[in-house]
Amino acid sequence: MQHLDxxxxxxxxxxxxxxxxxxxxxxxxxxxPPTTLYMHSEHAVIHVRRWHDPKIExxxxxxxxxxxxxxxxxxxxxxxxxAKRRT
Numbered sequence: 137m138q139h140l141d142x143x144x145x146x147x148x149x150x151x152x153x154x155x156x157x158x159x160x161x162x163x164x165x166x167x168x169p170p171t172t173l174y175m176h177s178e179h180a181v182i183h184v185r186r187w188h189d190p191k192i193e194x195x196x197x198x199x200x201x202x203x204x205x206x207x208x209x210x211x212x213x214x215x216x217x218x219a220k221r222r223t
Contacts, residue, residue: 172214
């Protein structure tokens with residue numbers, strides 16, 4: 137039983153370290169359809185879901201150790217997001 141408790145503590149600590157190494161942020165934009173989403177990033181995983189609300193929501197999870205610069209903008213043509221790694 138002691139080994140199980142130790143293993144559980146290690147798993148919890150690893151989860152905490154992972155959470156500290158990641159920065160999570162959500163961007164929301166109200167839009168008038170039809171609209172365009174332009175995203176420029178590297179090493180990105182993108183999931184697209186459609187919904188009936190006239191908005192675009194972008195959730196980012198970035199590795200804090202690398203360091204990122206994120207810029208967003210919106211105009212009548214669409215929504216823009218650029219995520220670039222710091223050198």
